[in-house]
Amino acid sequence: MTPSILVEGVAKRYATASGPVEALREVSLSVDPGEFCTLIGPSGCGKSTLLGMVGGLVPPDGGRVLVAGRPVSGPDPGRVASVFQDPGLFPWRTTLENVELGLELQGVPAARRRQVATDLLEPLGLRDFARKYPRELSGGMRQRVAIGRALAIDAPIVLMDEPFGALDEQTRLLMGEWLLDIWRRTRKTVLFVTHSLHEALALSTRVVVMTARPGRIKSVLGVDMPYPRAMDSAEMVALRAGLWAEIREESLRAMQ
Numbered sequence: 484m485t486p487s488i489l490v491e492g493v494a495k496r497y498a499t500a501s502g503p504v505e506a507l508r509e510v511s512l513s514v515d516p517g518e519f520c521t522l523i524g525p526s527g528c529g530k531s532t533l534l535g536m537v538g539g540l541v542p543p544d545g546g547r548v549l550v551a552g553r554p555v556s557g558p559d560p561g562r563v564a565s566v567f568q569d570p571g572l573f574p575w576r577t578t579l580e581n582v583e584l585g586l587e588l589q590g591v592p593a594a595r596r597r598q599v600a601t602d603l604l605e606p607l608g609l610r611d612f613a614r615k616y617p618r619e620l621s622g623g624m625r626q627r628v629a630i631g632r633a634l635a636i637d638a639p640i641v642l643m644d645e646p647f648g649a650l651d652e653q654t655r656l657l658m659g660e661w662l663l664d665i666w667r668r669t670r671k672t673v674l675f676v677t678h679s680l681h682e683a684l685a686l687s688t689r690v691v692v693m694t695a696r697p698g699r700i701k702s703v704l705g706v707d708m709p710y711p712r713a714m715d716s717a718e719m720v721a722l723r724a725g726l727w728a729e730i731r732e733e734s735l736r737a738m739q
């Protein structure tokens with residue numbers, strides 16, 4: 484099977500005023516179609532940089548990145564859609580118009596894109612908010628609009644960089660449940676970044692722990708448990724303790 488995402492030996496150094504910053508060193512990762520793969524690691528370890536490489540926004544200094552077997556040479560929203568911590572909605576557009584945005588940029592005819600966006604409102608839980616503007620929505624709703632915009636394009640791969648990072652804990656838990664439902668229905672490949680152990684373990688088929696900068700892969704944890712997951716089961720509690728021990732070690736290193 485051709486991996487959905489294949490990262491081979493990538494490196495990244497940023498030039499900054501105070502000298503070069505080595506963000507990533509020799510990172511390799513393979514994600515199969517339909518996986519929900521989560522990157523977790525201390526702040527500054529290069530998670531966003533790695534996502535940026537897969538999304539074609541950050542050119543690697545070394546190594547290569549393939550999406551569905553083809554090299555990434557720049558942003559290609561038809562193949563890889565992205566969602567960030569900031570929903571980045573246009574304030575002057577309604578929910579429906581924001582969800583349609585990516586299709587509009589792709590030149591999809593108006594009637595067709597309106598249809599696609601309208602069909603998405605139900606699973607997004609936004610049916611009654613089609614004509615509302617972002618300022619009239621809650622934080623969780625805005626993030627669902629942003630995810631809807633990514634899903635509307637129907638790219639087989641969705642990158643999510645701390646999509647729920649700015650939400651309160653309760654909303655975040657509910658959004659996780661909602662995302663799981665969407666992912667299981669669409670079976671897209673998801674590459675997800677979070678700082679939340681709970682989120683990583685509740686959602687992922689695989690959790691990739693990164694080291695403190697320069698970011699490398701520290702360990703990969705396959706989570707082969709049925710959904711929805713019993714987060715207080717003995718097995719899960721043990722997984723969480725192991726994961727926390729690894730992340731704690733790297734976070735302490737990052738703080739030194």
Ligand SMILES: Nc1ncnc2c1ncn2[C@@H]1O[C@H](COP(=O)(O)OP(=O)(O)OP(=O)(O)O)[C@@H](O)[C@H]1O
Pocket residue numbers: 497498499504505506524525526527528529530531532533696
């Ligand atoms: N455009 C840039 N120019 C210079 N340095 C950068 C740039 N982007 C990222 N860096 C640096 O590269 C390192 C990795 O950054 P990155 O944003 O990928 O980390 P991260 O793991 O996503 O962190 P966080 O968890 O805080 O989001 C950091 O030291 C950061 O300061």
Ligand SMILES: [Mg+2]
Pocket residue numbers: 530531532644
């Ligand atoms: Mg980041």
